[in-house]
Amino acid sequence: MKSCSQARTLYRKMVDSHTVQILDEHNVLLYVDLHLMNEYTSPQAFAGLEAAQRAIAAPGAHVAVVDHIIPTHPAKPRVIQDPASALQAINLRRNCERHGIMLYDTNDERQGIEHIIAPELGMIRPGMVVLCGDSHTTTYGALGALGFGIGTSEIEHILATQTLVYRVASEMRIRVNGQLPLGASAKDLILHIIGSIGAQGARGYAVEFCGAAIDALSVEARMTLCNMAVEAGARAALIAPDKKTVEYVLARASDIDDDMRNRAVSAWASLFSDENARVEKEFIFDASEVEPQVTWGTSPDQTVGVTHPTPALESISSPMQQEAARRAFQYMGLAPGASLLGLPVQRVFIGSCTNARIEDLRVVAGMVRGRRVADGVRAMVVPGSGSVRRQAELEGIADILVAAGFEWRQPGCSMCLAMNDDVLEPQERCASTTNRNFEGRQGRAGRTHLMSPAMAAAAAIAGKIIDVRTFAN
Ligand SMILES: CC(C)[C@H](C(=O)O)[C@@H](O)C(=O)O
Numbered sequence: 139m140k141s142c143s144q145a146r147t148l149y150r151k152m153v154d155s156h157t158v159q160i161l162d163e164h165n166v167l168l169y170v171d172l173h174l175m176n177e178y179t180s181p182q183a184f185a186g187l188e189a190a191q192r193a194i195a196a197p198g199a200h201v202a203v204v205d206h207i208i209p210t211h212p213a214k215p216r217v218i219q220d221p222a223s224a225l226q227a228i229n230l231r232r233n234c235e236r237h238g239i240m241l242y243d244t245n246d247e248r249q250g251i252e253h254i255i256a257p258e259l260g261m262i263r264p265g266m267v268v269l270c271g272d273s274h275t276t277t278y279g280a281l282g283a284l285g286f287g288i289g290t291s292e293i294e295h296i297l298a299t300q301t302l303v304y305r306v307a308s309e310m311r312i313r314v315n316g317q318l319p320l321g322a323s324a325k326d327l328i329l330h331i332i333g334s335i336g337a338q339g340a341r342g343y344a345v346e347f348c349g350a351a352i353d354a355l356s357v358e359a360r361m362t363l364c365n366m367a368v369e370a371g372a373r374a375a376l377i378a379p380d381k382k383t384v385e386y387v388l389a390r391a392s393d394i395d396d397d398m399r400n401r402a403v404s405a406w407a408s409l410f411s412d413e414n415a416r417v418e419k420e421f422i423f424d425a426s427e428v429e430p431q432v433t434w435g436t437s438p439d440q441t442v443g444v445t446h447p448t449p450a451l452e453s454i455s456s457p458m459q460q461e462a463a464r465r466a467f468q469y470m471g472l473a474p475g476a477s478l479l480g481l482p483v484q485r486v487f488i489g490s491c492t493n494a495r496i497e498d499l500r501v502v503a504g505m506v507r508g509r510r511v512a513d514g515v516r517a518m519v520v521p522g523s524g525s526v527r528r529q530a531e532l533e534g535i536a537d538i539l540v541a542a543g544f545e546w547r548q549p550g551c552s553m554c555l556a557m558n559d560d561v562l563e564p565q566e567r568c569a570s571t572t573n574r575n576f577e578g579r580q581g582r583a584g585r586t587h588l589m590s591p592a593m594a595a596a597a598a599i600a601g602k603i604i605d606v607r608t609f610a611n
């Protein structure tokens with residue numbers, strides 16, 4: 139293990155500051171500041187704890203939310219019809235009540251997708267270690283917090299001890315120079331990166347994003363970026379906090395008073411990688427080369443700039459990837475070397491912890507104002523949280539969307555994954571702002587094309603995949 143006196147990366151500083159004990163050359167006992175739970179991955183952990191008759195070490199350091207299984211139709215109050223899902227929600231409620239854990243329940247005004255409500259409710263601060271039984275916990279790196287997903291037995295360990303046996307990751311730096319061109323967003327940037335380094339390209343690494351293009355991103359856009367880093371296999375994603383981060387956090391962390399504020403801000407100021415800090419691997423990208431992306435396959439790295447054809451099979455050098463591409467083409471009903479432009483879509487989904495924040499919805503509303511969703515297309519906007527929904531209603535965004543023919547839903551994971559009522563029909567093609575395009579992800583035999591909110595909005599109006607840069611304003 140590296141010594142603390144060397145130049146350290148941001149990641150290393152975070153690990154060091156949370157190390158309760160060094161266990162061996164690779165593992166430490168890591169202190170966990172905050173643990174988030176959902177209804178899906180927590181039940182067995184509570185059951186294990188009860189079987190072992192162990193108490194929860196720090197109930198105040200856990201927060202729970204119902205998000206994956208929840209219906210998102212507009213009717214209130216929301217009632218989960220599916221008996222197995224309803225039971226998951228009941229169990230979560232019971233477990234939280236029993237152990238004194240804060241729960242954002244089905245009909246709580248603040249409910250939403252875990253990775254959207256935690257930052258917006260001021261729970262995530264720079265320098266924290268935040269864990270959750272969910273892979274997209276990497277999102278919090280956007281706020282300079284070390285977040286990553288954990289498994290059920292680890293959840294149990296955290297509940298019992300507030301610590302985690304943690305294998306320290308290798309480190310990668312992804313530097314993005316230049317500026318994103320018009321029409322390209324953080325979503326396009328991360329798809330571009332994943333397309334280039336591959337779905338396993340950052341496997342085993344904690345990735346730090348830096349460079350002018352990252353500095354220029356809003357905090358919400360940085361969340362989109364860090365959220366999807368896990369789709370390149372990253373074990374964590376980090377962006378050093380800057381003025382924007384500090385402003386974002388202070389505006390939401392209502393418990394930080396004036397006195398704490400100065401101490402917090404000066405502590406956060408040390409959260410950056412020292413100049414000579416070494417990482418195992420570095421990639422450099424030029425943001426000006428990023429085009430609006432569309433995935434053509436069943437893995438997030440199967441992506442192209444919208445004006446490019448899908449790859450020819452011969453252009454894929456690895457036999458395994460070639461086979462994966464062949465299978466993906468078949469599943470997606472597409473051919474190699476074909477254009478995606480003009481491909482009809484039947485569904486459009488704007489939502490998920492990747493792209494259902496207020497800035498995403500503003501972009502969509504700005505584009506669809508005064509227009510209509512194309513005939514034959516069912517388009518849905520699912521805000522990431524109750525607060526995003528209310529804000530969008532306040533700003534008139536909801537009215538614009540409804541007037542354009544979008545369904546305006548209640549918050550939840552929704553059609554990001556087929557675990558609730560919102561699913562694709564077999565063979566339905568969907569322009570989706572989500573993060574995974576795996577087979578069956580949005581419904582059995584459904585066909586998902588990942589893209590940015592702007593690209594999805596354009597597809598909704600055109601009824602087919604188009605280049606957002608040619609979308610008339
Ligand atoms: C259900 C949950 C465990 C899963 C995850 O870990 O990410 C889900 O949120 C997803 O996006 O696939």
Ligand code: SF4
Nearest residue numbers: 274490491551554555
């Ligand atoms: S919105 Fe999608 S990616 Fe995010 S937590 Fe829910 S299911 Fe997972």
